[in-house]
Amino acid sequence: DTGVSQDPRHKITKRGQNVTFRCDPISEHNRLYWYRQTLGQGPEFLTYFQNEAQLEKSRLLSDRFSAERPKGSFSTLEIQRTEQGDSAMYLCASSGGGSRTYNEQFFGPGTRLTVL
Amino acid sequence: KNQVEQSPQSLIILEGKNCTLQCNYTVSPFSNLRWYKQDTGRGPVSLTIMTFSENTKSNGRYTATLDADTKQSSLHITASQLSDSASYICVVMGNYGGSQGNLIFGKGTKLSVKP
Numbered sequence: 001d002t003g004v005s006q007d008p009r010h011k012i013t014k015r016g017q018n019v020t021f022r023c024d025p026i027s028e029h030n031r032l033y034w035y036r037q038t039l040g041q042g043p044e045f046l047t048y049f050q051n052e053a054q055l056e057k058s059r060l061l062s063d064r065f066s067a068e069r070p071k072g073s074f075s076t077l078e079i080q081r082t083e084q085g086d087s088a089m090y091l092c093a094s095s096g097g098g099s100r101t102y103n104e105q106f107f108g109p110g111t112r113l114t115v116l
Numbered sequence: 117k118n119q120v121e122q123s124p125q126s127l128i129i130l131e132g133k134n135c136t137l138q139c140n141y142t143v144s145p146f147s148n149l150r151w152y153k154q155d156t157g158r159g160p161v162s163l164t165i166m167t168f169s170e171n172t173k174s175n176g177r178y179t180a181t182l183d184a185d186t187k188q189s190s191l192h193i194t195a196s197q198l199s200d201s202a203s204y205i206c207v208v209m210g211n212y213g214g215s216q217g218n219l220i221f222g223k224g225t226k227l228s229v230k231p
Contacts, residue, residue: 004159042120042205042221043160091159103209104150105219107159 004108012114020078021111025094032075035091082115118143120222128228137225139189139206147211151191154203196229
């Protein structure tokens, strides 16, 4: 499977614990995005990488959230001291570089986080 | 404020019937508009992408239209199948000088196709 993969698919944790999610983008894609999606809502942008550089962060990304893409390939999203409001689906997407104006993003299956 | 509004919020149709989903947006400046299909518990999958110069685009039984003047788009599904049951999300990309956080997502229309 050469699509975007995410791990784990589901995570249940207790409030106050730290969690880390992983995203493996499509191999030739240099752009990687993280989104959060709550029930009945569309995805909300969190952050974006071009290669290993984190170029944009949303105001939704509080200081408890940190994302990395150390080698410009896979990325991790860590949430420290989880709160019940962090319960959501965390989606990763990737897109290719070049001159395409569409900048089409391909989404992974998501990691569903439940904070008890 | 840049917004994408979709209607209806949910829709139930019988297998084999056609349906049309609506999307209105206020995003400006506009770059392109996308329709995604999202199955429950899965990530969104792109159906169509249209720039302001395109007013219709088809992908199998899915046909999207775009009126950039009225800032409206529709997604028409022909001869619906049970597998079409999903949320359909309209996404508008603004043109903000290279910003990548400029995809504005609608809340989606939840379509249920019944046998």
